[in-house]
Amino acid sequence: GILATSTRTHEENGTHSMASVQSLTASVHQRLANALSAALPEAADADPLLRRSDRADYQANGILALAKKAKANPRELATRVVARIESGDLLKDVEVSGPGFLNVTITDRAITENLAARYADPDGRLGVPYAENAGTTVIDYAQPNVAKEMHVGHLRSAVIGDAVVQILEFTGETVVRRHHIGDWGTQFGMLIQYLIEHPHELDHEGGEVSGEEAMSNLNRLYKASRALFDSDEEFKTRARRRVVDLQAGDPETLALWQKFVDESKIYFYSVFDKLDMEIRDPDVVGESGYNDMLEETCRLLEESGVAVDSEGALCVFFDDIKGPDGNPVPLIVRKSDGGYGYAATDLSAIRDRVFNLKADTLLYVVDARQSLHFKMVFETARRAGWLNDDTTAEQLAFGTVLGKDGKPFKTREGETVRLVDLLDEAIDRATAVVREKAEKVGLTEEEIAENGRYVGIGAVKYADLSTSAVRDYKFDLDQMVSLNGDTSVYLQYAYARIQSILRKAGEARPAAHPELDLAPAERALGLHLDQFGELLLEVARGHEPHKLAAYLYQLASHLTTFYDQCPVLKAETPEQVENRLFLVDLTARTLQRGMALLGIRTPERL
Numbered sequence: 001g002i003l004a005t006s007t008r009t010h011e012e013n014g015t016h017s018m019a020s021v022q023s024l025t026a027s028v029h030q031r032l033a034n035a036l037s038a039a040l041p042e043a044a045d046a047d048p049l050l051r052r053s054d055r056a057d058y059q060a061n062g063i064l065a066l067a068k069k070a071k072a073n074p075r076e077l078a079t080r081v082v083a084r085i086e087s088g089d090l091l092k093d094v095e096v097s098g099p100g101f102l103n104v105t106i107t108d109r110a111i112t113e114n115l116a117a118r119y120a121d122p123d124g125r126l127g128v129p130y131a132e133n134a135g136t137t138v139i140d141y142a143q144p145n146v147a148k149e150m151h152v153g154h155l156r157s158a159v160i161g162d163a164v165v166q167i168l169e170f171t172g173e174t175v176v177r178r179h180h181i182g183d184w185g186t187q188f189g190m191l192i193q194y195l196i197e198h199p200h201e202l203d204h205e206g207g208e209v210s211g212e213e214a215m216s217n218l219n220r221l222y223k224a225s226r227a228l229f230d231s232d233e234e235f236k237t238r239a240r241r242r243v244v245d246l247q248a249g250d251p252e253t254l255a256l257w258q259k260f261v262d263e264s265k266i267y268f269y270s271v272f273d274k275l276d277m278e279i280r281d282p283d284v285v286g287e288s289g290y291n292d293m294l295e296e297t298c299r300l301l302e303e304s305g306v307a308v309d310s311e312g313a314l315c316v317f318f319d320d321i322k323g324p325d326g327n328p329v330p331l332i333v334r335k336s337d338g339g340y341g342y343a344a345t346d347l348s349a350i351r352d353r354v355f356n357l358k359a360d361t362l363l364y365v366v367d368a369r370q371s372l373h374f375k376m377v378f379e380t381a382r383r384a385g386w387l388n389d390d391t392t393a394e395q396l397a398f399g400t401v402l403g404k405d406g407k408p409f410k411t412r413e414g415e416t417v418r419l420v421d422l423l424d425e426a427i428d429r430a431t432a433v434v435r436e437k438a439e440k441v442g443l444t445e446e447e448i449a450e451n452g453r454y455v456g457i458g459a460v461k462y463a464d465l466s467t468s469a470v471r472d473y474k475f476d477l478d479q480m481v482s483l484n485g486d487t488s489v490y491l492q493y494a495y496a497r498i499q500s501i502l503r504k505a506g507e508a509r510p511a512a513h514p515e516l517d518l519a520p521a522e523r524a525l526g527l528h529l530d531q532f533g534e535l536l537l538e539v540a541r542g543h544e545p546h547k548l549a550a551y552l553y554q555l556a557s558h559l560t561t562f563y564d565q566c567p568v569l570k571a572e573t574p575e576q577v578e579n580r581l582f583l584v585d586l587t588a589r590t591l592q593r594g595m596a597l598l599g600i601r602t603p604e605r606l
């Protein structure tokens, strides 16, 4: 049923102070389950299989299977169940339909009272319980590469990862963030050697460098050293020797390497800042951070027989994991020249995350093109006993960002598109959209600029988050900032419109009036709000932010229907005005919370 998790909260564990408000769905579920076991004692733990329905508020389908098992007539059993249901103030009508379904309608009073309890919840949980069995998740996301430009692939990892972090934390999970940046490897020999020979290239005299300057410094250096590397054999030899020095931990070499890392971080942080995303420096633990563990990782794998020598290289073999050409591929943990690669680092990172950080879930928000790598790495870690049924690893693989033409996203010159350029363009477009209404809304230039950023960045994030991660999606700015359809700006306008109504309400304050009858559109909106808690737990459990995006879009759609059918400030009685203000205010809070979990701002005036 829709209620896979009970709504028991951490209160029993003493972790969180407030129990969240139990959903109507959970209450109905409980009543039906009680009636089921009263009517059929052997059905004590049976699931009534409750679903939202168009015919009534809910439909319960669970009786059919039960009747079959008990060799009873389903309609008869259904009638017996109905007779044993305790309706109280909750249920208005339960009726048997079809071969033995139950159609359940709840009272208007129950809807309003339940929503009012959420509205009054001082913890602002909006009906979202803490997850049972919350644990520790280590999530690997937002991991660009030092001395390299950031592209749309890095955008996806950052946006999806950040949403998953926020959602998990909101449900009570302990989350450790790891930004596994590419800060190690042979290319640093070339870069460092060049810097030794041109010592002042990365010096900043006075003042801070901007992100853009940092990147252009790195680009310049990269190009110059590359050119030298390709044309000058002696430089090439010196660069190769420099790699050995780096791996041996030579202090002078390390100091210069650190300069590249620091310069790159200035750039990364400026981009993440533009993305309105908090990245904390201690969470940036790049590939180099596992350097000291590589040797031991290999030794452990070798001693346990998980990895074996193959022509001088240390490898793990798999029968059931095949490469793109259908042939089995080994995982190379250590190359025959003694060098460690990407896999050794990831295996060491698993040991660190499981044994030091005490993770019980490892998540990797990484491009689907690296799925083979992670399959092999996870299987190796399982064989080594580092992962098991209690400690699991999962790649949240994401697809490719495509251009409007449906081909991988490239500039007209065929180069990969710089992430910053894309973000700037989104902000420009969004600012134009905001400006169109700015006069009517009375926005200052400053507010226009701020809203432009929130709408532009929100559009980019939402487009990414509103399709399931594994799917490729088209980067289409026109569509992203469109006011109609499944876009963030549509949701942002829905939020701002409510704020505008609340400002215009004058003396009238939002207040719940459970005695009032509700119009169909009010009930639909209310019942959708009721689903927020269970939906969010499901989203957290499955690491699927796109389902939250879909929920919010439906919420905004219910709101649109509600406006069409139910005047708010011009409602018939003062009580109805108050009740509708309360309903839209709760909707606004839910929208705002949901959007915030996706990393998207909701401006008050738009």
Ligand code: ARG
Pocket: 140, 143, 144, 145, 180, 181, 182, 346, 349, 364, 366
């Ligand atoms: N830096 C890599 C890239 O840009 C992503 C790192 C993914 N994380 C990991 N633990 N391997 O492709």
